[in-house]
Amino acid sequence: MSADELVVTGLGAVTAAAIGSQAHWDRLQYRGKSPCSAEDYGLAQFKATEHVRDRRQLKSVSHADGIGLSAINGLITDSGYQVGYYRSERIGVYVGAAGATVADNDGYMDALIAATEPNGRVSSPRFGKTSTTSRPVTLLVGLANNVLCYGSLLLDARGPNSNYVSSSTSAHLALINAAKRLARGQIDMAVAGGYSVATDPAYAAMFKKLGLLRDEVAEERAQDNSPNNSPNNPYALRPFQSDAPAGTILADGAAFVMIERRAAAAARGAKVLAQYCGGAIGSDGLGPKRCDPNGVALIATITRALAAAGISSSDIGLVLSGASGVQAVDQVELRALRQIFNDGAHSPALAVTSRVLGNLMEAGGIIELALVSEIYESARIPESISLDVALSPFQQTLNRAKPYALVLRSSPWGEYSCVVVKREVV
Amino acid sequence: MTTNAASAPNQSIKRQQKRRVVVTGIGAVTPLGHTLPDTWNGLLEGKLVAALIKRFDATDYPSQIAYEVADFKLRRDLLQTGEEMYLNDATRFAINAAAEAMEQAKLTSVQIEPSRTAVCFGNGLTCPGLDWYSEVYLPKKFDDPSFTNHIRFFADQISSLLGRMIGAQGGVTTIHTACASSGQALGEAYEMIAYGDADLVLTGGSDSMINPFSAAGFALLGALSDRNEEPTTASRPFDRGRDGFVFGEGACVLIFEDYERAIQRGANIIAEVCGYGVTESAYRITDLHPEGRGPIEAMEMALNDAGIESSAVGYVNVHGTSTQLNDRIEALAIAKVFGEYSQRMFVSSTKSMTGHMIAAAGAIEFAFCVMALKHQLLPPSINIFEADPDCRISLTPKKVTAHAMRYALSNSVGFGGSNTAIIAGRIDT
Structure with missing residues (x-):
């Protein structure tokens, strides 16, 4: 062990599955009903006021921002971090966010209705007048960097920062770039993660228009009387399963981790969840909604991440896939993984967290970091995230002698990220 | 709260050797030119192109003016099938x-x-127009074919x-990160190359907030x-009578490249990217x-990263939005960082001629710094009636x-801090 190793020392996570680090692990053990719909993965009723210590921060932010800030509040508790421990300018905050959504303009709803003419069209000049009665902070609600701002205030963090609006790889971009700053000695601690906006109806509708969403199965599901958490539930999100309905299910959620140097974490008595070893990003370069079916760029991304971690593919014991039900993308991931792990003797176990968490989009790929050590400790892949068919050469049993895990993210835009973590032996 | 020893800069971490990063290409679409x-040239001439907004009917909005990109023609030959949507x-910019x-x-x-080529870009919060809200959002007709409009955003x-x-x-x-978006994109692009993660990065920013929602929203905040x-x-940054910013729009794209690689391939090197602070x-x-x-800490960080004294900087292109608060505090920050030398070093805000290009501002203003160095010319300060x-x-x-x-330095400051x-x-x- 080196004092300069980077370690993950806390998780703040809010999803429809659970709130908090331990609760997410507990949820993976659950053997009851599987989530099957956007409603199951949504947090429309979530009340950020119950989770954010400074409620004034919620006055001019969106519902999704509230979920993100709740996760950061949870992270501070989970990591045992005392604000002020590190110097403000040596703390980085790196966020993955969804960008603007049309619902951000809901604060103008009264003004829009008041400016609507009898023919149903909103008059621009009238809106110019009626909008002046909207709340002064209406524009601020839609800022895509609210969580970065208020999270920094909460942590008194004044160091390097960024806010990535890069779809499914956003949270990994945040984590990888924060870790690079740490590794270079430019900061001492970083908070990194992301939050999604699946609740936004227009956002979901846009995904549907692009043919990426799975058709709702609520009606059929209502007739299904087999409550189970089994991968065999036909209505569950089942990436890689050839008989699963095509398309993804967007999920609300937020997840942030704290990352710092091992020696500093030990000095403040922090519990280490995993060791961060390296990460990389890549892209197909083919434009929106186009993926290279051969997975060349994803293979290169995984290879770079392994190199950054200083290990080879044979050291990997566990792959936590980013597959989320978009078959074209999932197939790219599967092809890339097959090529990386073509030696059957070294094949890792493969698990898919989107089964439980849904497609967390900009928040995805973070909760996994905190689950790796738990999975190794229990020596088995929880049934809730395992696969029901053999995907040779992948195993369903865990080889604990291989302590490294790969966490992948991939998007229909042909953008990829890969993070390598090492289990922490408790 | 006591500060723990762990918060002191970690001296044991070896400073990573940086590679030199250079600019080998710049493109711009702005209100001054396409x-x-x-x-x-428009900037050097001190061209003033702000006018009443034509993009939408802005009658009865508190602020009805903008620097618009006029008569723009997209190079459609660059598009592939299906990308129009x-x-x-x-x-387009x-x-x-x-x-x-x-x-x-x-x-x-x-x-x-390709595997050593990346994109790192800053973009804004563009949104559909009022027609879309009338036809789709208010009646919740998300299945209407016109809903595809939102995919554009x-x-x-x-x-x-x-x-x-660029492949x-x-x-x-x-x-x-709001108005700091492209400044931040440039900085991260520079670091990707400097620390060996890429050899070539297409970077910059693009934005257009000349729409009813932004016009209403910024007016409500008293920023326009x-x-x-x-x-x-x-738009009169640093003038005593300034009363807010004026919208601009456009894009600026820069090609950042590893110096050695650029030399090797005989690229035309326009300037070097020397330091970044965030x-x-x-x-x-x-x-x-x-x-x-x-802003003080960002400038100090950039100077430290570049390994130069503040007195080596000949020109600072400030964020200078033309709001009372921004300009006063930014001037204060410059005085603090550059000390007495700030009275001999030249500063300007080019937003008097481009308007505030929001997420594209940092990129175009850095491009102006590059051009100022290349030609050894200072952009003029326009619209100063009483400093x-x-x-x-x-x-x-x-x-x-x-x-x-x-050396020239470009500052960006964004909502959100x-x-x-x-x-x-x-x-x-």
Whole structure:
């Protein structure tokens, strides 16, 4: 062990599955009903006021921002971090966010209705007048960097920062770039993660228009009387399963981790969840909604991440896939993984967290970091995230002698990220 | 709260050797012109193109003026089948600017290594117009075919298209930190190359917020100038009578490249990227800290990263939005960082001529720094009728002026508290 190793020392996570680090692990053990719909993965009723210590921060932010800030509040508790421990300018905050959504303009709803003419069209000049009665902070609600701002205030963090609006790889971009700053000695601690906006109806509708969403199965599901958490539930999100309905299910959620140097974490008595070893990003370069079916760029991304971690593919014991039900993308991931792990003797176990968490989009790929050590400790892949068919050469049993895990993210835009973590032996 | 020893800078970590990063191509679409040369010439002439908004009927809005990109023609030959559906104004501007930058960098005629090529781009919060709200959103007709309009506003559409144009397989990153977006994108692009993660990065920013929602929203915050009767003189950074910013729009794309690689392939090197600083004010969502904390630390970080003394900087292109608070505090920050030398070093805000290009501002203003170094010319300070005595900085003259300088610094400040400073250095020819 080196004092300069980077370690993950806390998780703040809010999803429809659970709130908090331990609760997410507990949820993976659950053997009851599987989530099957956007409603199951949504947090429309979530009340950020119950989770954010400074409620004034919620006055001019969106519902999704509230979920993100709740996760950061949870992270501070989970990591045992005392604000002020590190110097403000040596703390980085790196966020993955969804960008603007049309619902951000809901604060103008009264003004829009008041400016609507009898023919149903909103008059621009009238809106110019009626909008002046909207709340002064209406524009601020839609800022895509609210969580970065208020999270920094909460942590008194004044160091390097960024806010990535890069779809499914956003949270990994945040984590990888924060870790690079740490590794270079430019900061001492970083908070990194992301939050999604699946609740936004227009956002979901846009995904549907692009043919990426799975058709709702609520009606059929209502007739299904087999409550189970089994991968065999036909209505569950089942990436890689050839008989699963095509398309993804967007999920609300937020997840942030704290990352710092091992020696500093030990000095403040922090519990280490995993060791961060390296990460990389890549892209197909083919434009929106186009993926290279051969997975060349994803293979290169995984290879770079392994190199950054200083290990080879044979050291990997566990792959936590980013597959989320978009078959074209999932197939790219599967092809890339097959090529990386073509030696059957070294094949890792493969698990898919989107089964439980849904497609967390900009928040995805973070909760996994905190689950790796738990999975190794229990020596088995929880049934809730395992696969029901053999995907040779992948195993369903865990080889604990291989302590490294790969966490992948991939998007229909042909953008990829890969993070390598090492289990922490408790 | 006591500060623990762990918070002291960690001396045991070996400082990573940085590679030199250079600019080999720039493209721009701005209210001043549809190419970089046209934009630069317009800037030197002190062209004032602000006018009443034509993009939508702005009658009865508190602020009715903007610097619009007029008579723009998208280079459709650059599009592939099916890409039309992803285009909004900001995307269109970015495509033309990227093509210009790539042509200048001669990337269309040389082989680039895709896995070492990346995109890191800043974009804004563009949104559909009122028609879309009338026809789709208010009646909740999301299944209406016209709903595809919203696909145009998905956050990383622009970067994805630019990634396709340059064939980037080394990653596509989109950043949004409000008005600091493209300053931050440039900084991260520079670091990707400096620390060996990529050899070539297409970077920059693009934005268009000239729409009813932004006009209403910024007016509600009191951030816009309402000098509707005198649009050309409304954006007046550091003038005593300034009353808010004026919208601009456009795109600026730059090609950053590893110096050795650029030399090897005989690229035309325009300038060097020497240092980058990024901080968070952690104060208020819209306001700068009254003592300038944040911008001060970003500038100091950039100077330290570049390894130069503050007195080596010959020109600072400030964020200078023309709001009372921003300009006063930014001037304070410059005085603090540059000390007495701030009275001899030249400063200007080019937003008097471009308007506030929001997420594209940092990129175009850094490009102006690069051009100032290349030509050894200071952009003029326009619309200063009575210099604000509370802004104790040395503004550039009102006419373009020759000035020998080695380094220039560009500042960006965003809602949400992100601050960036990026330093360009002259390349000896």
